[in-house]
Amino acid sequence: xxxAFTLVYLLSAFLQIAYHLLLFRxxxxxxxxxxxxxxxxxxxxVIICARDEEENLKCNLPHIIAQDYPVFEIIVVNxxxxxxxxxxxxxxxxxxxxxxxxxVKGKNKGWQGKKKALALGIGFSQHDxxxxxxxxxxxxxxxxxxxxxxxxxxxxxIVLGFSxxxxxxxILNAFIRYxxxxxxxQYLSYALAGLPYMGVGRNLSYRKSxxxxxxxxxxxxxxxxxxxxxxxxxxxxxxxxxxxxxxAFMYSMPETSWTGWLKQKYRHLSTGFQYKAVHxxxxxxxxxxxxxxxxSLIVLLIVGIPLWIVAAIYLLRLVVMxxxxxxxxxxxxxxxxxxxxxxxxVFYTFYYIVFIPKLLFKPNLTTWK
Numbered sequence: 001x002x003x004a005f006t007l008v009y010l011l012s013a014f015l016q017i018a019y020h021l022l023l024f025r026x027x028x029x030x031x032x033x034x035x036x037x038x039x040x041x042x043x044x045x046v047i048i049c050a051r052d053e054e055e056n057l058k059c060n061l062p063h064i065i066a067q068d069y070p071v072f073e074i075i076v077v078n079x080x081x082x083x084x085x086x087x088x089x090x091x092x093x094x095x096x097x098x099x100x101x102x103x104v105k106g107k108n109k110g111w112q113g114k115k116k117a118l119a120l121g122i123g124f125s126q127h128d129x130x131x132x133x134x135x136x137x138x139x140x141x142x143x144x145x146x147x148x149x150x151x152x153x154x155x156x157x158i159v160l161g162f163s164x165x166x167x168x169x170x171i172l173n174a175f176i177r178y179x180x181x182x183x184x185x186q187y188l189s190y191a192l193a194g195l196p197y198m199g200v201g202r203n204l205s206y207r208k209s210x211x212x213x214x215x216x217x218x219x220x221x222x223x224x225x226x227x228x229x230x231x232x233x234x235x236x237x238x239x240x241x242x243x244x245x246x247x248a249f250m251y252s253m254p255e256t257s258w259t260g261w262l263k264q265k266y267r268h269l270s271t272g273f274q275y276k277a278v279h280x281x282x283x284x285x286x287x288x289x290x291x292x293x294x295x296s297l298i299v300l301l302i303v304g305i306p307l308w309i310v311a312a313i314y315l316l317r318l319v320v321m322x323x324x325x326x327x328x329x330x331x332x333x334x335x336x337x338x339x340x341x342x343x344x345x346v347f348y349t350f351y352y353i354v355f356i357p358k359l360l361f362k363p364n365l366t367t368w369k
Contacts, residue, residue: 046132049135052085294350
């Protein structure tokens, strides 16, 4: 038994190290400033779906309207709001020529979540280059659109941005930001490795022609997946790039209760069942090896295997991981978390242990808010 668990411990540790040295190092070495600035900027349509977001629209839309970009339009899709959202949108439309909104009313037959609203917004847009974000999200600077657009080269059809959560006090906020960092570490690294598999709808850009050519969201009308399932189905080695220039970050306010955050994550993680097989294998290998690493570590400490063996392997993995994280966290505005990584990594692993059994029973959610 001791030999079996020792082998599991060694194999899982070295698999984790392999992910860091072969895959995640790509993000560590990536230079956001290395892209050549394009000389002419295409027209852009920014699309925002909102439901009962009166206060967020009032606070965040001015920062999007004020973007430093030659020609762009903003389209807000007001999805069945019952608060004062429409009054706010009417005001912005009167004051700004490049601002438009449309209301969604009635039942979205055959659709779940915000996909119907987003598809309507895309259909209403005038330009081929689309940038998606949410009503509760604010750009770091007036260079957001410019930096995202700058990533579109000859064959580019999708650009994956980054959307961190605001830094607040408390354990929940630290863990939410660490989990967001882990998600970004993976989807950005995979994209750099030529295996893009998802994006985040708070900061995502793609061409309208790509959306139309591939029947939009018709193949996955689940509640989630307007960002990750669309990217998973339509991205490839040649048509996807990333944008992690700090001036293009889109910041959101995090959940302030464990219940609210867990419900949000349950919805997001449930879409992973529909990823391509290669992505499920690689993602499962990473989190699976991490779970096995900690479980076998606990068993070995209980059965009394020489501590120096356990400690040596643990420290080797930790050093490699911290070396990568130190640089990547600087790029993703998470460097304050680096000293807590040994603890947060344990919580992150057991968070998956709790979630995996729940995800085996596919959720039947009917609303995106």
